[in-house]
Amino acid sequence: xxxxxxxxxxxxxxxxxxxxxxxxxxxxxxxxxxxxxxxxxxxxxxxxxxxxxxxxxxxxxxxxxxxxxxxxxxxxxxxxxxxxxxxxxxxxxxxxxxxxxxxxxxxxxxxxxxxxxxxxxxxxxxxxxxxxxxxxxxxxxxxxxxxxxxxxxxxxxxxxxxxxxxxxxxxxxxxxxxxxxxxxxxxxxxxxxxxxxxxxxxxxxxxxxxxxxxxxxxxxxxxxxxxxxxxxxxxxxxxxxxxxxxxxxxxxxxxxxxxxxxxxxxxxxxxxxxxxxxxxxxxxxxxxxxxxxxxxxxxxxxxxxxxxxxxxxxxxxxxxxxxxxxxxxxxxxxxxxxxxxxxxxxxxxxxxxxxxxxxxxxxxxxxxxxxxxxxxxxxxxxxxxxxxxxxxxxxxxxxxxxxxxxxxxxxxxxxxxxxxxxxxxxxxxxxxxxxxxxxxxxxxxxxxxxxxxxxxxxxxxxxxxxxxxxxxxxxxxxxxxxxxxxxxxxxxxxxxxxxxxxxxxxxxxxxxxxxxxxxxx
Numbered sequence: 001x002x003x004x005x006x007x008x009x010x011x012x013x014x015x016x017x018x019x020x021x022x023x024x025x026x027x028x029x030x031x032x033x034x035x036x037x038x039x040x041x042x043x044x045x046x047x048x049x050x051x052x053x054x055x056x057x058x059x060x061x062x063x064x065x066x067x068x069x070x071x072x073x074x075x076x077x078x079x080x081x082x083x084x085x086x087x088x089x090x091x092x093x094x095x096x097x098x099x100x101x102x103x104x105x106x107x108x109x110x111x112x113x114x115x116x117x118x119x120x121x122x123x124x125x126x127x128x129x130x131x132x133x134x135x136x137x138x139x140x141x142x143x144x145x146x147x148x149x150x151x152x153x154x155x156x157x158x159x160x161x162x163x164x165x166x167x168x169x170x171x172x173x174x175x176x177x178x179x180x181x182x183x184x185x186x187x188x189x190x191x192x193x194x195x196x197x198x199x200x201x202x203x204x205x206x207x208x209x210x211x212x213x214x215x216x217x218x219x220x221x222x223x224x225x226x227x228x229x230x231x232x233x234x235x236x237x238x239x240x241x242x243x244x245x246x247x248x249x250x251x252x253x254x255x256x257x258x259x260x261x262x263x264x265x266x267x268x269x270x271x272x273x274x275x276x277x278x279x280x281x282x283x284x285x286x287x288x289x290x291x292x293x294x295x296x297x298x299x300x301x302x303x304x305x306x307x308x309x310x311x312x313x314x315x316x317x318x319x320x321x322x323x324x325x326x327x328x329x330x331x332x333x334x335x336x337x338x339x340x341x342x343x344x345x346x347x348x349x350x351x352x353x354x355x356x357x358x359x360x361x362x363x364x365x366x367x368x369x370x371x372x373x374x375x376x377x378x379x380x381x382x383x384x385x386x387x388x389x390x391x392x393x394x395x396x397x398x399x400x401x402x403x404x405x406x407x408x409x410x411x412x413x414x415x416x417x418x419x420x421x422x423x424x425x426x427x428x429x430x431x432x433x434x435x436x437x438x439x440x441x442x443x444x445x446x447x448x449x450x451x452x453x454x455x456x457x458x459x460x461x462x463x464x465x466x467x468x469x470x471x472x473x474x475x476x477x478x479x480x481x482x483x484x485x486x487x488x489x490x491x492x493x494x495x496x497x498x499x500x501x502x503x504x505x506x507x508x509x510x511x512x513x514x515x516x517x518x519x520x521x
Contacts (some may be wrong), residue, residue, distance in 0.1 A: 029088040031176055031330075032224065035169040036095040039157070040163045043099075054103045062103035065110065068378035069117035070216055074124070078253055081125050085486075093120050096138035096224060099157035100264075101145075114142035135271045136231050139264040146262065153183040153264055155217035163214050170223030177229065178517070182236075182243045185224045189247030190218050197253065221250065221263050226270065233277040234314070234377030244272040282319070283308055287369040288344055290362075293429035296352035299337065300362055302345045302371065310340055312408040313380035313401045313490075313516070314324020316347070319372040320361045331374065332358045335516070336491075337403040337430075345373070348400040348429060380516040382410040383488050391417035391481055391510075393501055395493025396422060401516055402492065406437045417442065417481055419458060421472060421497070425449040442480060444472050474507035485509040492516040 026034070040063060046052045047059050054062075074090035101113045104496065120141030124133045127140070142153040157166065174183040191212040198208035212218060226246060232239055250266035259265060285302035293299050310316070317333050334347040350357055365371075380401050383390065390411070392402050399420055405411050419442045422428045428451070434441045435454035442458035443451040451457045458472070458480055478484060489510045491501045495517045505513055 026090065028177060028229065029086075029092065029333075032173055033088050033092050033095070035173060036092060036099075036224065039093055039162070039165055039169060040098060043162065046161050052159065058103040058105060060390065061105070062101070062113070065096050066098040066117055067091060067094040067114060070097065070121055073118045073121035077121055077125050083518075089124075090121065093137050093141075097141060099220065100138065100142050100153040100155055101151055102154045102156055109151050112145045112148070115148065115150060116145040116153075119144050133230065134275045135268050136225055136228055139225060139267040143262070143264040143268055146264070153262065155220065155263055156378075157220045158215055158217035159221075160214045163219075166219055166223070169337045170219050173223050177227055178319060179227045179239070182239045183227065185225060185240050186222045186250075187213075187218055187241040188246045189244050191216075192249040193248065193251035194218070195413055206308055214331070217263055218250075221267070221461060225263075225267055230375065231271045231274055232377075233274040234375070236379045238274075238277050242270050242274060245273070272492065283346060284371040285318075285371045285373055287365040287367060287371070289367065290365075294427055296350060297348060297429045298351045298363070299346055299348045300365075303343070304345050304373070308340075308345055308373070308376065310336055310376045311381045312336075312404040313382065314376055314378040314404075315380075315401070316345065316373050317375045317377075318360050319374050335380075335400040335404070336376075337407070339399050339404065339407040340411070342407070348397060348403065350397045378516070380490065380492065380514060382414075388412060389483070389487045390417070390487045391484060391487040391505075392416065392418040393489065393491045393505070394418070394420045395491075395497035397429065397503065398491075398493030398497065398516070399429060400492075401434060402490070406433060406439065411437070411439055413489075418478065419444065419477075421446070421493075421501075423447065425451055428452055428455070430454065472501075472504070474504040477504050478508040481508075488511075489513045490516070493499075 041421070043052065044056070044059060044063075047054060047056050052059075070093045071087070071090045074093075075085050078085040095115065097113065099118055101116065102109065104110065116138075118141075120137035122137055123137045123140045146152045170183070171180075174180045191209065193206040194212040194216055195205070198211060199205060203211070213298035222243075226243065226407050233242060246266050246269065249269055250263055252261065254261050286305070288301040288303050290298050290300045308316070313335070315333050315335050317331055319331055334349060336342060336345065336349050338346040349359060349362065351363060355363070378401075382405055392405070394402055402418060416436075416439045417432070418439050420434075421426060421444045424445050424447045425443075426449075428434075428443060428445075431452045431454070435452075441455045443455045444458040445451060448459065481487070484505065487510070489505050489512060491498050491505065491513065492515070498515045498517045502513055502515055
């Protein structure tokens with residue numbers, strides 16, 4: 001997965017596609033920071049209007065304490081460990097702790113908040129495995145502060161007055177991270193258990209549901225804590241199972257002596273299980289070289305310090321310390337283009353102007369230059385059933401995850417059709433690999449230019465209205481792949497491309513569609 005421009009060959013972008021494109025311009029860290037900052041500003045407004053009862057001075061001091069301590073302690077620890085600070089991450093942690101602890105001038109309460117802030121920053125370094133933290137920092141800081149008795153997290157963001165902005169903020173974050181289904185599973189499980197407990201206590205059904213959603217931190221928890229990507233398992237089925245399990249632990253009352261039911265305890269348990277299920281830590285990559293694929297795309301190859309476990313079609317997140325600060329953070333997500341058994345780790349990246357700081361850093365790497373891969377994940381993998389036919393649709397550099405499908409042999413002997421949409425024949429990458437794949441490859445060029453030798457011109461089979469400049473619509477797709485209804489369809493590309501192509505595939509009769517949006521991270 002890597003950010004790419006929308007080739008003008010597919011259907012016109014839908015409203016969802018435009019929203020995806022807009023959100024794709026903001027990294028996940030930046031989006032969460034903006035949403036939490038808006039919630040913090042909203043809480044101050046509510047206090048001024050008298051809808052909250054903390055006191056404006058208490059809120060302002062509490063906010064300043066959380067931000068300054070998390071930022072300052074993270075800055076100091078980064079210098080101590082000799083690594084670059086991630087400012088957005090520390091500010092996000094500070095804002096989360098702001099919403100977890102009750103604002104107060106009481107000395108012990110302030111000490112507890114301060115301890116939670118410092119411990120949250122320290123956990124990113126002390127409780128990390130091969131460069132990747134194991135636990136959600138804010139939850140860990142709050143949990144340990146509670147064990148000391150100095151202060152206990154109250155999760156006061158779960159206040160009815162805050163709901164008006166919490167709900168759209170949570171939905172925005174979950175939509176951007178493609179975690180709406182995971183969020184729904186957790187919300188249903190946790191709110192159902194809480195409501196049943198309240199019904200047993202004599203509360204009415206409507207009031208019980210309202211209290212579960214408006215006065216318990218279910219929504220804030222799933223939107224800003226559970227969905228944190230570095231503490232999730234790599235596969236969707238694992239994430240859904242984890243959401244259900246954490247929902248149960250979150251909602252069921254228990255007391256084990258020094259540990260009682262709390263949101264932070266439920267999250268830490270989930271973090272531990274996710275860590276055990278995943279790649280378990282960062283992998284050092286040594287730059288082996290690059291090669292131009294087209295005038296606007298480049299393939300980068302790396303030698304991993306240890307074998308990387310992944311399935312064809314999955315992605316890898318890279319930490320690029322060489323990248324200059326451009327407000328988008330250091331981490332980027334790229335589809336793996338090689339086979340899992342290959343010795344090298346390879347990525348195909350669009351490198352047309354203007355270049356982001358991350359792509360400049362990649363292009364500036366010298367042989368032996370080192371990066372860190374922080375995670376592997378994704379569900380854009382071939383069907384387990386070797387008899388199931390597939391249709392692979394790639395928009396531009398969206399071809400990259402399919403290269404892993406081809407290189408791994410996952411499509412060998414399978415009834416597979418690959419449809420590639422490109423601006424022109426000169427923009428078709430991996431032509432040699434596509435010709436040698438043994439898969440039926442159709443190429444649709446937006447300008448109508450002749451496709452590379454050995455590949456099939458898709459326009460020839462799309463019927464009328466397939467001249468230069470015409471977009472591939474549902475009718476053209478149905479003409480190209482008449483049996484689309486029986487195929488598992490995979491669509492990869494920019495958010496706008498994926499949204500419009502998915503709509504066209506559904507209209508053409510596709511029953512099963514899986515997508516991979518290159519919205520960056």
